[in-house]
Amino acid sequence: MSDSLDSQPTGLPAVSLEVTLQRGGEELILEKALSGFTIRPSADFPREQLSQVSWGVWQRSIPSANLELFSIQPAQLETAMSQARADENVAFASHVYKFRDNPGTYVYLSDQITIQFATWVDAAKINVVATTFHLIQDQTVLGIPNTFVFLVSKQATENPIKITNQLQRLPEVLAAEPNIFIQQEPHYKPSDSLYSQQWYLNHNGGNQLGVGSHIAVEQAWDITRGIRSVVVAVVDDSFDLNHPDFQGMGKVVAPRDLKENDFLPLPGEKETSHGTACAGIAVAEENGAGIVGVAPGCALMPIRTTGFLDDQAIEDIFNWAIDQGASVISCSWGASAVYFPLSLRQRAAITRAATRGRNGKGCVIVFAAGNANRPVDGSVDEQNWPKNILQGKTRWLSGFAIHPDVIAVSASTSLNKKAAYSNWGANISVCAPSNNAPPGMWFQEMGFVYTQPTITTSISGLGIFTTDQLGAAGYDPGNFTKNFGGTSSATPIVAGVAALILSANPDLTAQQVNRILQETTDKIVDTEADPQLGLRGGSYDTNGHCIWFGYGKVNAAKAVRAAQQLRQVVPSVSKEVRGENKAQVIIPDDDNRGIRSAIAVNQNLIIADIQVTVNITHDFLGDLEVYLIAPNNQQVLLQSRILGRRTQLQNTYTVRSHPVLKQLLSLAAKGNWQLQVIDYSPQDVGKLNSWELVIGY
DSSP states (O other): OTTGGGOOOSSOOGGGGEEEEEETTEEEEEEEEEEEEEEEEOTTOOGGGGGGOSSOEEEEEEGGGTEEEEEOOGGGHHHHHHHHHHSTTEEEEEEEEEETTEEEEEEEEEEEEEEEEOTTOOHHHHHHHHHHTTEEEEEEOTTSTTEEEEEEOTTOSSOHHHHHHHHTTSTTEEEEEEEEEOBEEESOOOOSOOOOSOTTTOOOOBTTBOTTOSOOHHHHHTTOSOOTTSEEEEEESOOOTTSGGGOSTTOBOSOEETTTTBSOOOOOTTSOOHHHHHHHHHHOOOSSSSOOOSSTTSEEEEEEOOSBOOHHHHHHHHHHHHHTTOSEEEEOEEESSSEEOOOHHHHHHHHHHHHHTGGGTOOEEEEEOOSSSSBSEEEEEEOOOGGGSSOEEEEEEETTTTOTTEEEEEEEOTTSSBOTTOOBSTTOOEEEEOOOOOOEEEETTTEEEEOSSOOOSOOOOOOEEEEOOSTTSSSSSSSEEEEEOSHHHHHHHHHHHHHHHHHHOTTOOHHHHHHHHHHTOBOOOBOSOOTTTOOOOBSOOTTSOBTTTBTOBOOHHHHHHHHHHHHHOOOOOSOEEEEEEOOOEEEOTTEEEEEEEEEEEOSOOBOSEEEEEEEEEESOGGGEEEEEEOTTOOEEEEEOSOOTTOOEEEEEEETTTOGGGGGGTTSBOOEEEEEEEEEOSSSOOEEEEEEEEEEEO
């Protein structure tokens, strides 16, 4: 099917080949794949008849979408689709699409459309819109007001993309998106390197081992090795739950197989199991044999994905994790697409987990940055790819990695250098140790492809040793693999450290865990140019952030100690004074002087506790830094530039959540307190709406 989908017809007007896809507030250009289409058969369509229809050649099923893929000669495409739509056994038929400038990714349409209506639109008006476009209301979208999922009925005369484009022009509609299916890409390709010890946990030096390139986990284990009530959900392709390192009372909780719709997320006999390797790194049990995970005492929630990244699949993943009590959610995968913004429903599902999971404290969500040596959000001039699959200035976007509630993880090597393949950018949160290998990515059309240009220098670094399927199946013969790597292995390392943090202090919110991870890192530096693109990104800016390593390499010992100390911070406070400034102030764009807003404290008192609540709206909060300035001109950074594309900041900064505020304790409170907000980047604008200062004494 992949080869036939590449052929192009002649004599067709170009305008008929392109459509605009509304997604995540962006417009993406799609091109029709002119040698194939999909149908959704009715419930009583016998499967054996799929290969007997006259209007196409059946290729395969896409079970999670309930779609069947057919191939056809390009000249017969429209006729064949008309015949399919007329068949009483066909509930829905659609073209297959590709992203323009990224032909290696196929886009399959479901019959779902998500519509976000303006707040003033009532149920009667919604019903009128649905009737006009032949839509059937199916479900509400949690977390987004006045937003619903509709089904496109067979009476509709246009496909979901064209319908959403028309809906987008209505004054009643804020956003309209079709639900699309894109194949999932695991962030890993095994290398040939051999290594049989877990150097990434702790080491004392040796061949190809840089000083401090591990995560110092042994000192963290002196405090906690993890507790069973902290559950790490590993979301992946499959899990060999018979492995000895996943045994133990209460070790595996709430397993889920979304692909087979059951509760046994096991691998097939002949397939490799990416999830088995990732789960071992995070939580392999300490049992005197095999390996040990970063957080061996914690529980494992294995969730097998459908293999596709449609809205329903993402909602099912995160809803299961929330409902079954996951503390940390580890995701070593992304979309098999160069440019992939998240949909409304996908963004909302992740935000819901990060804010409402763990009984309102939020699940800690960790995502792999990817292995193409490309920006998670940016452009690269691409040349010399196989079959020119990418050519010229190409925009790259990983919607999962840049989600503001996600910890995006890049990879460092056993020599404390950037892994050659590791994706990078302003949205990277932290890095963790992994192997080293040439960069590449998986395309549905071509399989695994090495990104260009080819690296001609040697690539040094040891591999990651972890659990593998039992016996001959898997990456290596035996029960373990020496060859695991990629940001796939860096991600469960960070998930394991997050689990240790929560084991030491279960009261922390997800935001607090993220902050601890960032503030306790080792600031590894790589002064060498990237061997593929010649870029230099291994040093840190004035905010302590590095585009290659984020805020640095995770250090389990320092992180767990910080979590433990926060548990002990209970200021002795008997009284408090409050001040508030509700004067709205426009924040000047790209001006390092920023704005200042003042609150006067008239009482003579000594600070025993302090908290600051800030309300800011801005088109891109990632441009901003927020400081609290005490009357003695001592300055404390409350908010660094890590909020990405968020537009609303309403947050309370306390001594517990921001230990940096502890430096203000015991000072005299009298005088003018100022909140300073600085916009460091052009274009996006916003305003400080209000702020409040509470001082305990």
